[in-house]
Amino acid sequence: MALSRRQQVIYWGLAAALFLVLLWYLGPVLLPFIVGGAIAYILDPLADRLEALGLPRVAATAIITLIAVTGLIVAVAFLIPTLIEQTNALVRLAPEYFSALRAWLTLRFPALVAEGGIVQTGLADLGEVIRARGGQLAQQVLAGVFGVVNAVVFIVVVPVVAFYLLLDWDELVARVDDLLPRDHVGTIRRIALDIDRTLASFVRGQLTVCLILGTFYSVALMLVGLQFGLVVGAIAGLITFIPYVGALVGGVLAIGLALFQFWGDWTSIGLVAAIFVAGQFLEGNVLTPKLVGGSVGLHPVWLLFALSAFGSIYGFVGMLVAVPVAAALGVVARFGVAEYKQSVLYRGQPPDPALPAPADPRV
DSSP states (O other), rough: OOHHHHHHHHHHHHHOOOOOOOEEEEEEEHHHHHHHHHHHHHHHHHHHHHHHOOOHHHHHHHHHHHHHHHHHHHHHIIIIHHHHHHHHHHHHHHHHHHHHHHHHHHHOOTTTSSSSSSHHHHHHHHHHHHHHHHHHHHHHHHIIIIIIIHHHHHHHHHHHHHHHHHHHHHEEEEEEHSSSSSGGGHHHHHHHHHHHHHIIIIIIHHHHHHOOOOHHHHHHHOOOOOHTTHHHHHHHHHHHSSSTTTHHHHHHHHHHHHHSSTOOHHHHHHHHHHHHHHHHHHHHIIIIIIIIOOEEEEEOOHHHHHHHHHHHHHHHHHHHHHHHHHHHHHHHHHHHHHHTOOOOOOOOOOOOSSOOOOOTTOO
């Protein structure tokens, strides 16, 4: 006997509640497994392509893992220490930059920056807050990633989980498909396919865009000679997934730092501005259309809300699951809207053919 819709809603609601409770209590334990699963999901198309070239799945997985581990070792050995050093230096120098900005505003606009006024006090307080809280914020980010589990365990478990999930990905998908309720298997497959397309377009595409633009901004700014070019490029690349925000925030930060460092050297300042103009052109006309597509169905505002909500409730683990959950809810919402527009509630009852047609009021 088939379950009623009411019973099905109750069972699926209980399953969702159980997932949220487990995420709440087991979040620290699940962190390396979630990260490993995300890595396996991102790299699965690459493994499929290597298989299509004739490589066994084991060999394809081993090659991908070797390249990824090598890249991680290089990043840990060379890139990350420099990034941390520049970030700490920028935090330490922030009060000096704000003091210089306050002095410049006082010289050019004395009425705006009066002694003890809101602008002057605000700039001074903001500089001190950045210096006092900047290091604490960095420590909190690291604690969110590594404080819940030992760093060594995290570094060891994530590659192992990613390797085995990537190796058995197709089989795992087939097993999950076999467990779907037969009454709704077609609908669930269609929704899951839409979710996968959304995630594939957004996560894989946007990660590639962020990586390319972050590398471009960092290398170009360092070649120009900007003191904190690596940090600025990393920040701009990291938030590129929000349209225009990455270039805007990175551009304002880079140009502001360039004004302090290159004041009077307008060529260097112009080059810094030109770098972000070129990056914005590259993103809007080449990278995003090619790698992400015109529409992935995941609005930036909805994504930010999901990141904020899950991050505040579940911490760093919640931010990791926020994107797939937001994509799934968006697809389900669109499916619900489509069903609603086909329902009697939206379209109304069809006219009874036995009744005469209503007279035209214009006649």
